[in-house]
Amino acid sequence: MLKAQKVRLYPNKEQRAMISSQIGGARYVYNRALALRKYAYTRFGIKIGKFTLINHITKLKKRDKTSWLKEIDSQALQQSVANMDKAYQHFFKGGGYPKFKSRHHPRQSYQYPQRVKIEGNKVFLSKVGWVRCKGLRKEFVGKIKTVTVSYEAYQYHASILVDSKGQEVVINHNSQAVGIDVGVSLVVADSNGKRVKPLDLVRELSKLRTKAQQLSRKKRNSNNRAKAKAKLAKQDLRVANMRKDFLHRLSKSYSENQTVVVEDLKIKNMTKATKGTVEKPVKNASAKRGLNRAITQQSWGLFFELLDYKLSERGGRLIKVDPKFTSQTCHECGHISKENRRSQDKFVCTSCGHTANADINAAKNILARGIHGNNASLKIAV
Numbered sequence: 001m002l003k004a005q006k007v008r009l010y011p012n013k014e015q016r017a018m019i020s021s022q023i024g025g026a027r028y029v030y031n032r033a034l035a036l037r038k039y040a041y042t043r044f045g046i047k048i049g050k051f052t053l054i055n056h057i058t059k060l061k062k063r064d065k066t067s068w069l070k071e072i073d074s075q076a077l078q079q080s081v082a083n084m085d086k087a088y089q090h091f092f093k094g095g096g097y098p099k100f101k102s103r104h105h106p107r108q109s110y111q112y113p114q115r116v117k118i119e120g121n122k123v124f125l126s127k128v129g130w131v132r133c134k135g136l137r138k139e140f141v142g143k144i145k146t147v148t149v150s151y152e153a154y155q156y157h158a159s160i161l162v163d164s165k166g167q168e169v170v171i172n173h174n175s176q177a178v179g180i181d182v183g184v185s186l187v188v189a190d191s192n193g194k195r196v197k198p199l200d201l202v203r204e205l206s207k208l209r210t211k212a213q214q215l216s217r218k219k220r221n222s223n224n225r226a227k228a229k230a231k232l233a234k235q236d237l238r239v240a241n242m243r244k245d246f247l248h249r250l251s252k253s254y255s256e257n258q259t260v261v262v263e264d265l266k267i268k269n270m271t272k273a274t275k276g277t278v279e280k281p282v283k284n285a286s287a288k289r290g291l292n293r294a295i296t297q298q299s300w301g302l303f304f305e306l307l308d309y310k311l312s313e314r315g316g317r318l319i320k321v322d323p324k325f326t327s328q329t330c331h332e333c334g335h336i337s338k339e340n341r342r343s344q345d346k347f348v349c350t351s352c353g354h355t356a357n358a359d360i361n362a363a364k365n366i367l368a369r370g371i372h373g374n375n376a377s378l379k380i381a382v
């Protein structure tokens with residue numbers, strides 16, 4: 001099982017310069033190898049293999065013009081070519097054509113295959129040295145596969161991929177099953193009647209908006225503009241990390257079940273008010289709401305991915321069901337009606353009078369559907 005963990009790096013001034021060189025070298029080699037392969041193929045119809053390309057780099061180091069490549073970790077360079085090759089394989093399987101790497105991309109990175117030492121709160125990166133880091137988890141065991149060093153929003157990170165093969169995995173033998181209803185905002189309700197308090201990002205998002213406004217007021221090419229840009233990027237990353245962290249914690253808590261049932265978001269169209277609420281259109285707010293929904297849907301996509309991974313690690317499983325009518329069906333009598341949904345959170349069955357929290361009622365229907373199949377009536381009580 002491959003496990004990744006991301007740590008923040010705090011390189012000193014010299015190390016920052018070295019990391020920057022490694023990134024530049026890896027990018028140069030990637031682009032050069034891609035160009036060469038492209039040229040050989042379009043011009044002569046020949047496919048140049050990965051090893052030929054790697055040999056080519058060794059030759060580049062001997063040429064005067066490109067002798068600066070000697071300063072770059074040779075394994076990182078080889079890895080860069082290997083990654084280009086991987087992108088090519090992906091293209092042959094129907095993916096997009098590999099793109100050249102730009103020095104202007106907001107995220108810059110390079111990768112080490114293995115050969116990275118970790119001691120205490122320091123990581124040893126070849127050609128850079130021992131770099132101070134934060135966020136290393138204690139339970140860190142296994143063989144390091146790759147270490148990706150990245151620079152984004154004025155921060156350095158290392159993503160360490162570890163192969164924990166052969167390690168004991170805690171298998172979940174309980175038979176607990178739960179259905180989860182995810183909302184148009186970052187809210188969760190489950191079939192056990194639990195509602196998870198949403199992540200409150202209002203303050204952070206308003207800070208983000210202020211920083212974006214401040215940037216827009218700065219003069220072009222000014223020093224202050226660069227500073228404002230850095231502040232905005234930092235805040236943007238902060239919000240993204242808070243969201244990720246929330247989803248990690250949420251998925252971890254649900255991974256203790258044997259079976260988790262959720263709605264298939266590919267079918268569910270979250271951009272429409274599917275929850276039966278009457279929404280008053282607010283001027284200028286609709287665009288913002290649309291964006292919020294897109295972010296929410298993306299977040300749920302990530303949540304399900306994390307949940308699936310954490311469940312399978314412990315022998316559990318994630319089931320995705322058709323979300324049709326799950327929010328309009330009475331869990332007690334099976335009556336389906338739009339009228340059942342009185343408001344965003346209140347469910348009152350027009351047939352049997354059953355009253356419940358609307359999201360919890362939906363979560364119970366989701367669980368029933370996951371256990372009895374997509375075509376089964378939602379009537380069956382669980």
Ligand SMILES: [Zn+2]
Binds near residue numbers: 330332335350351354
């Ligand atoms: Zn009913």
